[in-house]
Amino acid sequence: MSKITYSPSVDALAIHLRDADVDDTVEVEPGIMFDYDNEGKVIGVEILDFVARVKEAGANSQADSQDALSETLGRLPAST
Numbered sequence: 001m002s003k004i005t006y007s008p009s010v011d012a013l014a015i016h017l018r019d020a021d022v023d024d025t026v027e028v029e030p031g032i033m034f035d036y037d038n039e040g041k042v043i044g045v046e047i048l049d050f051v052a053r054v055k056e057a058g059a060n061s062q063a064d065s066q067d068a069l070s071e072t073l074g075r076l077p078a079s080t
Contacts, residue, residue: 006050013050016041 003016023038031053035044046054 011049011051013047015045016043019046020033 002018005014005016006012007014013018020037020043022043024036025033026036031033031048033046033048034042035046036044048071052077
């Protein structure tokens with residue numbers, strides 16, 4: 001089950017990869033957190049200040065926003 005949600009009140013984008021309990025959360029880059037299950041697998045990603053990050057990347061359209069998200073996720077360290 002993959003699900004993406006955006007919370008405008010806190011400007012946070014959450015990507016839920018699997019339905020599992022969060023065992024640990026690690027900030028892998030300022031404002032970007034990975035959620036891990038009890039087996040150490042990534043089950044979610046949260047990006048704070050999402051709109052600011054998209055604007056910083058120069059996104060002016062939905063396609064630009066998708067490119068900015070891909071760019072942000074692509075800069076993250078690989079998870080184990």
